[in-house]
Amino acid sequence: MKKNGKLIAAAAIALVFLWSTTAFGVSQAFKKNIYNPGFLKPTDSVLKVKVGEYAPDFMLPAVSGEKISLSQYRGKKNVVLSFVPAAWTPVCSDQWPGYNIVKDIFDRHDAILLGITVDNIPTLFAWTNQMGALWFPVLSDFWPHGAVAGRYGVLRSDGTSERALVVIDKKGIIRYIHVNDINKRPRLENLVKELKGLQK
């Protein structure tokens, strides 16, 4: 029986290893400059906002040099917040470039995308330059460190943010929150479905 227990434990360890490996594709656009942190705890925070509530307002500096607030879109645009954990990491580097080719989908649903990380502006500048010209603002939640991520409840214990999407309608109400497994990229079709839902 003791032998069986050891075997079961070995199988369990092997399975944990199996499940903890993660697959991702990295674009050559980033050459060999992507740091792979390995498998991370899928989520590591507790949401502080709910669907149906007013989205907490914020003002953050953008890579372009301007300051962007959430409230400036009130009554004008639906807003999608895309929190990604960190610049120069595998999955994050291949998320926004995809959004960059679907501006028409955002336009069709009268939505703006705001990309947010906890990195500082120079880091975001260098990183997003590898993605080509992005049509949406990229905001730095660097200082006070991760304050906006913290207010939404998507700041992880290591100071990075979750890989999270928040859809906010023109009234400023949160209509969708999705905290994805940090090791994977959220499916585009799920976001598109939520954007379509805004028009109902």
Next chain:
Amino acid sequence: MNREIKKIPLAVATGVIAVVLLYCLAFASTPPPQAGSVLPDLNLPVPERTGERNYLGLEGGTYFKIPEIKAQVVIIEIFSMYCPYCQREAPEINRMYSIIEKSPDLKDKIKLIGIGAGNSPFEVQVFKEKYTVPFPLFSDEDFTLHKCFGEVRTPYFIGVKINDDGSHRIFYSKLGEFKGAEPFLELMLQLSGLQ
């Protein structure tokens, strides 16, 4: 009876370990395909669109293997809709497709396919529509194919020569280095022996 019960966890544990080991052996350290070797044993879904099935010379069925494509050379692009270089190069790869299709000498000899690493069918379709990609693209949503191809960065190109007897050989396997439709096509013709 008790002995039989004790045997069950042992069998289950042994089975699980065997599966894990096989998985790791199969995928964990798969190197990228090498020129001179053959493709991993992969099944792709037969395209639903008639035009794409005709382009690949597939008559039906559910799945096919790349060497079953009716051509002498197949160029595989491993891409992602999330990859900036794949986006940037898409129009030029389309142009290479047009050059091939307009050439009576090349039209039935060279075929192109794309595999969207980690891309869902929806995401592959977004890429296809955005860049009006005329050749078949396949979704590799859970990275299964990508793992078999050594988890290469994108875009990655693989050239495969298919022989009359149905055997095949990889003659090109490289990351990026797509320097335009004409030079790349010229390279494929030279390396495959078509020229």
